[in-house]
Amino acid sequence: MIGLKCSLRVRYVIYNIKLKRMKKKLKVSAIRNGTVIDHIPAGNLFKVIAILGLDQVEGQITFGTNLDSGKLGRKAIIKASETYFEDDDINRIALIAPHAKLNIIKDYQVVEKKVVEIPETIRGIVKCFNPQCITNNEEITTFFQVVSKNPIALKCRYCEKITGSDQLTMK
Numbered sequence: 001m002i003g004l005k006c007s008l009r010v011r012y013v014i015y016n017i018k019l020k021r022m023k024k025k026l027k028v029s030a031i032r033n034g035t036v037i038d039h040i041p042a043g044n045l046f047k048v049i050a051i052l053g054l055d056q057v058e059g060q061i062t063f064g065t066n067l068d069s070g071k072l073g074r075k076a077i078i079k080a081s082e083t084y085f086e087d088d089d090i091n092r093i094a095l096i097a098p099h100a101k102l103n104i105i106k107d108y109q110v111v112e113k114k115v116v117e118i119p120e121t122i123r124g125i126v127k128c129f130n131p132q133c134i135t136n137n138e139e140i141t142t143f144f145q146v147v148s149k150n151p152i153a154l155k156c157r158y159c160e161k162i163t164g165s166d167q168l169t170m171k
């Protein structure tokens, strides 16, 4: 009789530990509603956060970085609770996270998946490679026409020079 009580107690404790672990894992890995952005190159995580203005939102933001990813080497992931993005906004990260994938979450379920697309025009984010360009000498936001997406080529609206993928630097 004593033996039975003991083993029930042990089972109860183990059950509780498992439950606590599950809850902890859930808190980190799942969001009830919001957006998960996966496959961000680890080195660009904070640029993505800045471009999307995630340092300004009210919802909870969690992120992980230096996670193993087959094709990207090291990747980062962002989970933005109660936060959703317009396509135009999310496409702003395409230059620095071209393989990013979005999962839109409602009530813990993925209800929509999105990939980013390089937009037709890019405002800000990138520097014009031409040192003489007015955008490099005055407080003017850069503005480019995307003339090629692969490889990337951006035509500056101000000096009309083309910034190529190997000259791409972020503002």
Ligand code: ZN
Pocket (backbone or CB within 6 Å): 128, 129, 130, 133, 134, 135, 156, 157, 158, 159, 160, 161
């Ligand atoms: Zn320029």
